[in-house]
Amino acid sequence: MIIDCHGHYTTAPAAHTAWREAQTAAFDAGGGAPAYPAVTDDEIRASVQDSQLRLMAERGIDLTIFSPRASAMGHHRGDEAVSAAWARACNDLVARVVDLFPQHFAGVGQLPQSPGVPIERSVAELRRCVEELGFVGVNLNPDPSGGHWTAPPLTDRHWYPFYEAMVELEVPAMVHVSAVTNPNFHATGSHYLNADTTAFMQLLQADLFRDLPELRLVIPHGGGAVPYHWGRFRGLADMLDRPAVEDALMGNVVFDTCVYHQPGIDLLVDVVEPENILFGSEMVGAVRGTDPRTGHAFDDTRRYVEASALKPDEREKVYEHNSRRVYPRLDRRLREQGR
16 A cells, blocks of 8 residues: 555635634634534535545555644634634544545544643543544644744653553654744745754653653654754764664654655655655645656655665555554554455
8 A cells, every 4th residue: 555644634625714714803803703614525525536536546645644734723823712613623524534535534633732721631632533533643733833932842741641642542643833923934945844853853852752652753744854964963962962863763753755856755765764754745735836847746755755765665664564553543444444
């Protein structure tokens, strides 16, 4: 199988997106949100059939691990109640996609995070996503403030109640920020990649995985700057009297292949062990255009993996086996489907 670990519902029906704008506008005006609109199964089918499903078929991707649109999580908008209602609506919609296309999608949940709110208040939605909706993972935003980084580092005990629930439920988290309000940062061009790099450095500086050895984190977008500066991180670990990066982090951290050119993928697979790479494309997402140098879509990441120096057995790990290991609930679900 070819499993895409990084897909977002970027093509959600217009009524869903319009409700979000009405919800936040009502909050800003001091009123209550309107009722959530009716969205038909036909609208959901139409929203994915000529986008995600068509591209998956064209690119030979069997299944996408699918979550709400990351840039729209918007944890900085409204208050805790607004975020909770929005997360629930987004997760319910993703669950309907999965129910309609169970052979093609597996769900990952959005959290009702809100700046200044203890993360343990997100545990209830995590449990609902896993135990009621059948999701296999969750997206965790290390910066609910929208680019101002007011939350404690991911290694702070602030996060431990949530991590402990993740371990109990056997689900990993993709560390994924949302939209940004800080004008210094472009959302997908800098904020996302900054967050990936920042998360890795936070993990290097602390003993999170010594405390929680079964915790699994996915750092997307090829790990941000990490593979390119692998020597810097190894050197910093030595300077800071920390354990070697390979020993302290790479049993618990994996990167995806959301890197949109061949030299980037070549570097990733040369620096990072195949066991620590999951195939991902983030389609239809951050970069939707066609590369004029190749004539192919930037986010057609399978082409880069196929053209890389990975051996056949290593490609199998990247395409399938690593995702089944990191997402054990996905593996069980696939086995139940006879796959």
